[in-house]
Amino acid sequence: MIVLNVNGTKREADADPGTPLLWILRDNLGITSVKYTCGIAECGICTVLIDGKARRSCMVNAEEVQGSEITTVEGLPDNHPIKLAWIEKQVPQCGYCQPGIMLQAVDFLSRKPNPSEEQISDEMDNVICRCGTHPRIKQAIRLAAEMSAKQGG
Ligand code: FES
């Protein structure tokens, strides 16, 4: 039995402790916003926050993160600047990659609250959107940074 703290709630999963977190979230807990694509830490689409840091859940064993705070896109408040900016800029196309990319952006802005265009590109070019939404992703991150600054951080 694995016990995880997901989006502020304790959740139990009947699974082998060595199972990748991605599969516990999707198959045991039904959180299907966490998407599988490459399975080898290359695409970033399975990203979740673990204690506020972006991690690729396909490469994290569930037992490693018992006791940590795990956040999926559902755990971001509706008025989170990343959610508001994503809506304002109408970022998604098919939407498949977006939950992981939004969580990568949350971690990024926590480390770099006022990033340059180059820093945004360096960070976000490491997560793959097959629909080619990166220009809007970058605009939304700039907008989210401005919103956060107005909200006082
Ligand atoms: S599915 Fe985890 S990085 Fe691609």
Ligand code: FES
């Ligand atoms: S919006 Fe379709 S893969 Fe990114």
